[in-house]
Amino acid sequence: MADITHRANEKIRARELRVIGADGENLGVLPFAEALEKAKELGLDLIEISPNAVPPIAKIADYGKFLYENSKKLKAQKAKAHTVEVKSVQIKMGTGDHDLELKAKKTSEWLKEGNKIKIDLFLPGRSKYMNQDFLKERLERILRLISVPYKVTDEAKKSPKGLSMMIEKEK
DSSP, X not given: OOSSOOOBGGGOOOSEEEEEOTTSOEEEEEEHHHHHHHHHXXXXXXXXXXXXXXXXXXXXXXXXXXXXXXXXXXXXXXXXXXXXOEEEEEEETTOOHHHHHHHHHHXXXXXXXXXXXXXXXXXXXXXXXXXXXXXXXXHHHHHHHOOSOEEEEEEEEEETTEEEEXXXXXX
């Protein structure tokens, strides 16, 4: 699970290490052999936690417990991270007002969550060749009903199904 591999005990290559004790106290800069000896006396492992520091930083701790706590921290970070999704709303020329209100309500919820929304005006057959201003007005019907402040990131343009536009929450 852990993306970062930590060297422990004999796998550490540094000659000198800044050592942190089992209780979090700073033991100072010690030669590798002495630091390893202190860890063995306590029945714990010497774990290199910051190999790029000068001198590298190592901690005296139980290696298994250290990896477990590290993986818990990574899981917590992943849970907090929010990925932006592109949600899609499809309307048609004759979509009724009530249906538009429902779709606008759902769109508003998605915008609050921070998602981007792609609004498609589905145009079957010959309706694709209708006046563009009329079609854009049809798209704007749903935009007027959205309760969350938004900005248009991609203006209405022709797509294979009809007209499409992208919106996202205004910051």
